[in-house]
Amino acid sequence: MSNTIQAGTWSVEPTRSTAAFSVRNMIFKTVHGRFPIVSAEVSVGADGVPRSVTATLDAAGFSTDHAKRDTHVRGQDFLHTDAHPELTFRSTAVVPQEPGTWLVKGRLTLREVTSEVHLTVRAEQNGDDTAEVVATTVLDRRAAGLGYGPSFLVGRKVAVQLDLTLHRSSEHSV
Template identity: 50%
Template sequence: MTAPTSATPTIRPGLWTVDPQRSRAAFAVKNFMVISVRGAFPIHEATVSVGPDGEPTEVRARMDAAGFTTGNRKRDAHVRNPDFLDAESHPDVLFASTEVARPGAGGLWLVRGLLTIRGRATPITLTTHTVQTSGTVATVRATGTVDRFEAGLTYGNSFGVSRLAALDLHAELVHAG
């Protein structure tokens, strides 16, 4: 796990909401154990609740399974179908934190929670790497790894699609009050 790289930020208490136009949930998997396949989900909704002490207390997000893209239309259509995401039956990919904690003094946050894909919740820990704030705007980058088998995404194993997917989240948040 990479150590956080930013100094402890000061975050205004209250509710922060995502700017969907400036936010994305990217991923990377290995195909045939050699080729990196990268893609992203649009983040349609996300909130971060920050307590009076400036510490985040809750994180929630909703991503669009049908918006999944790698830049390859044929692959994207296949991943959206029932073999993988089943976007028609399960249109949302959800994240809900169960704990937000600092690993040590002066560090940024570990966000533990459940990532729900195809209606199946899988534990995940996100590590924040950068948090920058400027008044009512905050930019956050966090990474994590999800075991796609635990998430019920087992198709493609015989084609050499890696079991672990690396997540790289970038979100721009606006203070909502």
Template identity: 35%
Template sequence: MTLFRFTTFARAVAGAALLAAAPVASFADTLAPGSTVDAVFKQMGVPVTGHFKTFSATLQFDPAHPEKSQARIDVDTNSFDLGEASFNTNARGKDWLDTAAHPKATFVSTSIKSAGPGTFTVAGKLTIRGKTVDTTTTVKFQQNGKQQVFDGTLPINRLTYGVGQGDWADTSVVAADVQLRFHLVTAGK
């Protein structure tokens, strides 16, 4: 039971970080169906994936002038889903995401720069469990008609954000490394 609690929390944290790292489109403040934010981590050496079901974004992205672009992404930590109700409850608890005290994880970009054709480096401040840390990730960009698509992975250390308290601070069961993976599609206009 304890192992499952840790897994749920780690997934939630990873998902929040992942969403926070993505840039978005200037013409659309909403995300289309199919946008995802996942947290991937290892529990006892086995990859585990959790999904954040609820997140919102205030986006302004111009691929011709990325330096003028901005992104703010808010993730509802209560929406973290490991596929099993008891795991989800544990992940929301005080040892993991502590959603009662910290119902949102947030990413606010501080700079967006071109890193080659269709690739951008996004720096910003990621807040999870009330702890704000500077982060950077690489984002792949595609224009699909009126929609813009952003894909990337933001690696974080869960312990930096206080995810996994008490016995869960031991990384022998749940690894400290979490990959926040995102696929964001703007609704377009």
């Protein structure tokens, strides 16, 4: 595996990728869950640095494997998935860190609220047209528009980890 990514347009393989999160619940318990990934695309320049990153998650597919909680979170108090079925991310800047690692700054839109998000991203290319990417961040759920409930019932900070398998399109130019 290489620590650089070749130039081109890279798209997510949703069935081999996950968008997971964890949040404290009632002070002492951590709840883990996930969102299905609808799409994600990374455009990489000739220098091996991503130029743009976009992603869409399926809010209605939110799951913690607890039916009652999942129904509540999909409802109007939190995600309101009937009116807002997707979460979207669009990068605003990509800052190279060390080889194969970037700070991706961007905007997350959730329930028509757009908030600033910074992701730490590490990518490794496998072969010519496949890459494995891990992106992490910590979201402030209130800043992201999810203000329901006191912080001792539902933690304010949400840890997010994206584990993605990307494939480069057959057209390798950007």
